[in-house]
Amino acid sequence: MNVLAIDTSTFTMSVAVFRDGLPAGELTTHLKKNHSLRLMPAIRAVMAEADMKPEELDRIAVAEGPGSYTGVRIGVTTAKTMAWSLNIPVVGVSSLEALAANGRHFEGLVCPFFDARRGQVFTGLYRFEDGETVRVEEDRLVMFEEWLETVERCGEPVLFLSPDLAKHEGALGERSSLRAGTGAPVDHLTRASGIASAAMKKAADEAIHLFSPNYLRLAEAEAKWREAQKEKDGR
Amino acid sequence: MKDTLILGIETSCDETSAAVVRGGTEILSNVVSSQIESHKRFGGVVPEIASRHHVEQVTYILEQALEEAEVTLDEVDAIAVTEGPGLVGALLVGVNAAKALAFAKDKPLIGVHHIAGHIYANRLVEEMSFPLLSLVVSGGHTELVLMHEHGRYEVIGETRDDAVGEAYDKVARTLGLPYPGGPQIDKLSAEGEASIDLPRAWLEADSYDFSFSGLKSAVINTLHNAKQRGEEPAVADVAASFQASVVEVLVGKTMRALRERGVDRLVLAGGVAANRGLREALTAACGEAGVRLTIPPLSLCTDNAAMIAAAGAVMYERGEFAGDRLNGEPGLELDREWEQ
Numbered sequence: 054m055n056v057l058a059i060d061t062s063t064f065t066m067s068v069a070v071f072r073d074g075l076p077a078g079e080l081t082t083h084l085k086k087n088h089s090l091r092l093m094p095a096i097r098a099v100m101a102e103a104d105m106k107p108e109e110l111d112r113i114a115v116a117e118g119p120g121s122y123t124g125v126r127i128g129v130t131t132a133k134t135m136a137w138s139l140n141i142p143v144v145g146v147s148s149l150e151a152l153a154a155n156g157r158h159f160e161g162l163v164c165p166f167f168d169a170r171r172g173q174v175f176t177g178l179y180r181f182e183d184g185e186t187v188r189v190e191e192d193r194l195v196m197f198e199e200w201l202e203t204v205e206r207c208g209e210p211v212l213f214l215s216p217d218l219a220k221h222e223g224a225l226g227e228r229s230s231l232r233a234g235t236g237a238p239v240d241h242l243t244r245a246s247g248i249a250s251a252a253m254k255k256a257a258d259e260a261i262h263l264f265s266p267n268y269l270r271l272a273e274a275e276a277k278w279r280e281a282q283k284e285k286d287g288r
Numbered sequence: 289m290k291d292t293l294i295l296g297i298e299t300s301c302d303e304t305s306a307a308v309v310r311g312g313t314e315i316l317s318n319v320v321s322s323q324i325e326s327h328k329r330f331g332g333v334v335p336e337i338a339s340r341h342h343v344e345q346v347t348y349i350l351e352q353a354l355e356e357a358e359v360t361l362d363e364v365d366a367i368a369v370t371e372g373p374g375l376v377g378a379l380l381v382g383v384n385a386a387k388a389l390a391f392a393k394d395k396p397l398i399g400v401h402h403i404a405g406h407i408y409a410n411r412l413v414e415e416m417s418f419p420l421l422s423l424v425v426s427g428g429h430t431e432l433v434l435m436h437e438h439g440r441y442e443v444i445g446e447t448r449d450d451a452v453g454e455a456y457d458k459v460a461r462t463l464g465l466p467y468p469g470g471p472q473i474d475k476l477s478a479e480g481e482a483s484i485d486l487p488r489a490w491l492e493a494d495s496y497d498f499s500f501s502g503l504k505s506a507v508i509n510t511l512h513n514a515k516q517r518g519e520e521p522a523v524a525d526v527a528a529s530f531q532a533s534v535v536e537v538l539v540g541k542t543m544r545a546l547r548e549r550g551v552d553r554l555v556l557a558g559g560v561a562a563n564r565g566l567r568e569a570l571t572a573a574c575g576e577a578g579v580r581l582t583i584p585p586l587s588l589c590t591d592n593a594a595m596i597a598a599a600g601a602v603m604y605e606r607g608e609f610a611g612d613r614l615n616g617e618p619g620l621e622l623d624r625e626w627e628q
């Protein structure tokens with residue numbers, strides 16, 4: 054199977070090409086630069102290096118969120134439009150699951166997270182058994198402090214992976230019973246190769262037009278509007 | 289040029305649109321999905337919500353446009369997309385979709401200025417001749433654009449604060465009219481009388497620029513003062529007075545520009561072209577001055593992708609292509625320099 058995989062859901066940008074189910078090329082950067090500007094040149098470069106023509110692709114895999122709204126949209130729009138125009142499936146992989154893949158050899162739980170401001174994080178809990186990814190806790194938006202309590206209760210060693218680790222390292226250190234590991238710097242960057250691997254195991258979604266990001270959070274105006282409606286109904 | 293097929297994409301605000309235009313002049317399809325219902329409850333366009341809708345709609349709208357045109361993607365000669373100005377998050381969806389198509393199907397990519405699109409909506413109605421002056425009026429724009437040839441634009445006047453459509457929406461909100469307020473004011477104006485004295489912002493004698501924020505404040509003050517006196521001003525009269533001021537300035541400056549620049553061809557563009565008061569006043573003034581005026585049908589005045597494809601067709605002829613690094617540019621200039 055030939056796959057193009059894309060992630061632009063955080064400051065990390067990663068593009069990978071698999072030929073016949075095996076990695077052929079990958080480009081990963083972690084820079085505070087514009088994904089919209091850089092994604093297509095990256096795709097063209099990796100495809101060219103791998104001697105892969107767009108019409109040779111069998112599917113396109115993309116990190117579908119959560120993450121930066123704009124970042125996720127750039128990846129998802131590119132992936133779904135390419136897939137539609139080539140008449141091949143697009144397969145979405147959770148951006149958190151994609152990052153968790155870096156902990157595939159860790160014995161214990163893997164907790165990927167992205168900072169979501171105001172003490173909140175997008176996070177989930179994963180485990181790897183015989184090369185298979187097992188989702189232990191669903192992806193969610195939660196206060197980091199509250200989430201750490203949940204993780205602590207599992208009583209297992211946990212590998213925390215995050216491009217925003219520096220911001221939350223303090224909170225991790227304060228919990229003495231939490232057997233937390235944080236890996237090497239390179240483990241905190243999502244690799245599109247992990248997305249390609251995950252996407253090859255998934256069933257292809259037929260409804261390409263309906264494919265859209267998994268934001269895990271309402272637009273702010275929408276949330277406020279719903280809150281106001283609730284208040285109105287309560288009265 | 290005759291049979292060039294351009295696939296246009298427009299996502300700069302709250303319409304997701306795709307279209308196929310042949311030869312720069314003939315619409316084969318023009319599919320527009322308006323989000324107005326989604327934004328109504330917020331009293332205006334919410335950028336994040338607009339962006340979310342665009343992602344959900346984009347490939348579906350593209351497919352519709354090709355189906356209606358009875359054209360395959362392989363037959364398309366180039367992809368033209370609105371590069372800016374507009375809401376950055378919304379622009380990004382169209383731009384990235386266009387780049388994906390251009391790469392996957394190995395097609396040339398064209399980045400179109402949104403205002404160029406509005407002007408070229410006219411070419412879908414009748415061939416353009418030069419010199420030509422265009423009055424572009426919409427929720428985001430108020431501009432006088434002079435053209436001496438295809439694809440080259442000189443902005444001779446623009447708003448220094450609010451766009452005219454924006455002023456309409458703000459005044460409508462003050463009057464308690466539902467969103468979008470522009471059409472409501474236009475309708476009310478016909479019933480009211482322009483009996484309230486409101487200012488006309490002519491600015492410097494030689495300027496073709498516009499300013500509407502002073503007028504908007506004057507309306508708010510008028511309403512406020514009336515309330516203090518315990519009076520309830522007739523909403524229709526306020527609407528009519530506001531519209532009279534806007535139209536007088538728009539028409540006055542446009543006619544002066546035509547006269548001073550020796551142009552006898554005028555094109556009205558943008559969503560506010562639907563305004564009846566403006567159309568009537570402009571038609572009358574042009575009739576008197578012997579200026580040929582074109583106003584495209586409303587469906588081509590509001591944001592749509594056919595106009596983007598039409599403007600893109602001219603750029604295709606000139607070989608003005610974009611690369612993989614095309615980006616959404618919220619503040620894009622119309623009269624940019626092209627390297628020859």
Ligand SMILES: [Zn+2]
Pocket residue numbers: 402406426558559590591
């Ligand atoms: Zn417009």
